Amino acid sequence: MSRFATVGTPHPxxxxxxxxxxxxxxARVREATGDDxxxxxxxxxxxxxxxxxxxxxxxxxxxxxxxxxxxxLRDSCAQLSPLLxxxxxxxxxxxxxxxxxxxxxxxxxxxxxxxxxxxxxxxKRWDDDEPAQGPWVWERKFEIDSLAYPLDLAARLLAAxxxxxxxxxxxxxxxxxxxxxxxxxxxxxRSDYYFRRADCPxxxxxxxxxxxxxxxxxxxxxxxxxxxxDACSLGFNIPGNLFMASALRAxxxxxxxxxxxGFSEELEERGEVRRLPLADRAETLREGILKGVExxxxxREGGVSRLWYEVDGAGESLFMDDANVxxxxxxxxxxxxxxxxxxxxxxxxAVLSDENPFYYEGSALAxxxxxxxxxGYVWPxxxxxxxxxxxxxxxxxxxxxxxxxxxxxxGYMHEGVDCNDPANFTREWFSWSNAMFCELALDVAGIERPxxxxxxxx
Numbered sequence: 153m154s155r156f157a158t159v160g161t162p163h164p165x166x167x168x169x170x171x172x173x174x175x176x177x178x179a180r181v182r183e184a185t186g187d188d189x190x191x192x193x194x195x196x197x198x199x200x201x202x203x204x205x206x207x208x209x210x211x212x213x214x215x216x217x218x219x220x221x222x223x224x225l226r227d228s229c230a231q232l233s234p235l236l237x238x239x240x241x242x243x244x245x246x247x248x249x250x251x252x253x254x255x256x257x258x259x260x261x262x263x264x265x266x267x268x269x270x271x272x273x274x275x276k277r278w279d280d281d282e283p284a285q286g287p288w289v290w291e292r293k294f295e296i297d298s299l300a301y302p303l304d305l306a307a308r309l310l311a312a313x314x315x316x317x318x319x320x321x322x323x324x325x326x327x328x329x330x331x332x333x334x335x336x337x338x339x340x341x342r343s344d345y346y347f348r349r350a351d352c353p354x355x356x357x358x359x360x361x362x363x364x365x366x367x368x369x370x371x372x373x374x375x376x377x378x379x380x381x382d383a384c385s386l387g388f389n390i391p392g393n394l395f396m397a398s399a400l401r402a403x404x405x406x407x408x409x410x411x412x413x414g415f416s417e418e419l420e421e422r423g424e425v426r427r428l429p430l431a432d433r434a435e436t437l438r439e440g441i442l443k444g445v446e447x448x449x450x451x452r453e454g455g456v457s458r459l460w461y462e463v464d465g466a467g468e469s470l471f472m473d474d475a476n477v478x479x480x481x482x483x484x485x486x487x488x489x490x491x492x493x494x495x496x497x498x499x500x501x502a503v504l505s506d507e508n509p510f511y512y513e514g515s516a517l518a519x520x521x522x523x524x525x526x527x528g529y530v531w532p533x534x535x536x537x538x539x540x541x542x543x544x545x546x547x548x549x550x551x552x553x554x555x556x557x558x559x560x561x562x563g564y565m566h567e568g569v570d571c572n573d574p575a576n577f578t579r580e581w582f583s584w585s586n587a588m589f590c591e592l593a594l595d596v597a598g599i600e601r602p603x604x605x606x607x608x609x610x
Contacts, residue, residue, distance in 0.1 A: 156195065156563030159581040160203030160218060167201040173242050174198065177599075184597040189552050192563070193234075193593045196586040199564075200231055204583045205248070206271065211319055213251030214271050218581040221276070222268045222290035225256055226379060227584045229301035230477065234590035236305070237599045239312045249309055250316025256302045257325035262286065264332045265294045265345055267381065282348040282362065293377040294345055296336070296389070297478050299329045300396040304486070307402030307604040310409055318413045323430075326406060327417070330433045333396070337440060339367060339374035339387070347376055355382040355523065368465035370448055371440030379476035380524040386462040386470055390449045394488045395478040397441040398609040403434035405604055442609075450495070458498040459483075472510055473503040475522045475531030475568075477588075484541045487603065489610040491541050500541070514571025517558050521568055525578050529568030532558075536588035540595055548596050555589055565589050 174194045182190035206214040215228035232249050239246040259269045266289045270276050273287035285292050303326075306317045335342045346362030358364040364376050367387035373396060374387050407417065407430045419427045428436075448463045451471070459480055460469040473480045481503050484491040503520065504511060510521045512528050520534035521527075532555055539551035555565065558574040565585035570576035579585075591601075 158199060158203075159562070159564050160199065160583075162202040163206060165206040165208055166203060167205045167207050167248060169198055169201050170242060173238065176241065177238065177594075180597045180599060181593050185549055185552055185593060188556055189593050192556060193590050195563070196565075196590050197234060200583050200586060201235075203581075204231060207248060207251065209251075210247075211251050211254035211316070213248055213255055215252055215583075216271070217268075218583040219579055220290075222270055222278075223255075223259075224268045225259070225298040226267070226295070226301045226477075228252055228256075229305045231583045231587045233305075233601070234587055234594055236308055236312065237591075237594050237601050239309070239314060239602070243314070246309060246312060246314035247316045249305065250314055250318075253302055253306055253309070253317035254319045254321065257319060257321035259288065260299070260302070260325045260328060261321055262288050263292065264299065264328050266290075266292045267295050267298045267377070268293075279349055279352070279356075283346070291381070293347060293381055294336075294375055295377045295379060295381070296333070296373050296375045296392045296396050297379050299332065300392070300399040300478070303329070303399035303402060303406070304395070306406055307399070308602045310402075310405060311602040311604040315409055315413060318410050318415065320415065323407065323410050323415050323417055326403065326410075326430055330403075330430060330437065333373050333437050334433070336374045337371060337437070338369050339364075341369070343374070345376070358383055365464060370465035371442075371444035372448070372463070372465060373437075373441065378474060379478055380474050380522050382474075382522075382524055384462055386464040386468055388444070388448070388463050388465055390445060390460055390462060391478040391480050391483060391488075393441050393449075394445065394483060394609065395486045397438045397445075398487045398605075400434040400438040400441075401605050401609070404431035407431055456498050457495050458502055459495065471502065471507065473508050473520055474510060474524070475520045475534035475537075476524070477533065477537060479503075479520070479534070479537065481520060481534065481541060482537045484608075485537060487605065488608060490608045491543050493608070493610065495610065504538070512571045516574050517554055517569065517571050519571075521571075525568035526570075528571050529576075529578065530571045531568050532565040532585045533567075533588045536585075536592045539592045540588075545596065548592060552589070552593055552596065 178190045217227045235245045268290040275287040278291045348362040349357040372388040462470040489496045519530040539548040560575045566577040567579035567582045
């Protein structure tokens, strides 16, 4: 029995992970990191499965974020990411993850601009926004990482030999994703998307009547909101674009797998132009993003280059980093760049310093926070990412120990933690944060994450 109280309530449709699997995982982690980390990993995996995952039917998995009864496309992929490492030991986990992606494809076809969805078409929502959400949509903040995460997860599941993510909705959803990305490379000229919320903090709505800051097309994909769900300052988020560019490399293999499963692309005629295959469209988008990053996303000064966080395509740029992933700090974890690359090392050094306005140091811990939470609050997600992108094994282990020592006595990871007093925190029940701790612990234990493409993007 754990000495910590369970967060959340087990659900009738929750998932019970096999005790033998958890025992094997605990043994591997214990050998690498010790008893406390192993016990936490088992507790976190079990808690996520029983309280946030709903296995409703074949090809139908719903994952709520924890203390909010909605499924974020981004969060839910991250919440199940530790299980992806265990698919080789328990094939039912692959089908569980495939069921999540099948649900994602259905949700994307309902509204590709939404970031979070309801379990049923019950009309529940975070707020009354403009334009009004459909009954399935919890929130309609457009974030390109919401579309990159399912692509990346499908590619990793395919690398693990599982194709349960392929349904009749997969190719239409992939097609719609590319439609949206192509449109949002020319947001001003082609997009109808806008988002307005009344009586809220400035970061919860978009300026210019919901259109966001004016941007200039440059190959990058516009997004209204960051992975934190806070509004972008300049429109082109660099880590989000780089993650998408990396994920787009998998589209040819995903389309080919669908073809082998008996689903073919519909290349309809548009006037005199025949629509290009998904693989060609994805490559064009990827090349455009990389050209945009090269032209606008890199700060070159004094012989040192590092990445910006956001740009507008017309010369304005912003350096910061946010704890939410994709972030600049997370790029090696996302397959974008090697952790030893000089561009990343320079960027990392700036992120983990006072050059980043959301880097905090206190008596209990130091790390990246977010404008989404109070000043001085470090996010455990960011500390886990700091470990996952470190090349120093002793640093990885030290971060695991630090995280367990700063839970405020709850034994669970939180959203943000006061860097001087871990008894102060936001969100007692935040499954994504628990999952990222598991990711780091499994990484230290040598339990690898499957990857369809292992070469870095940059």
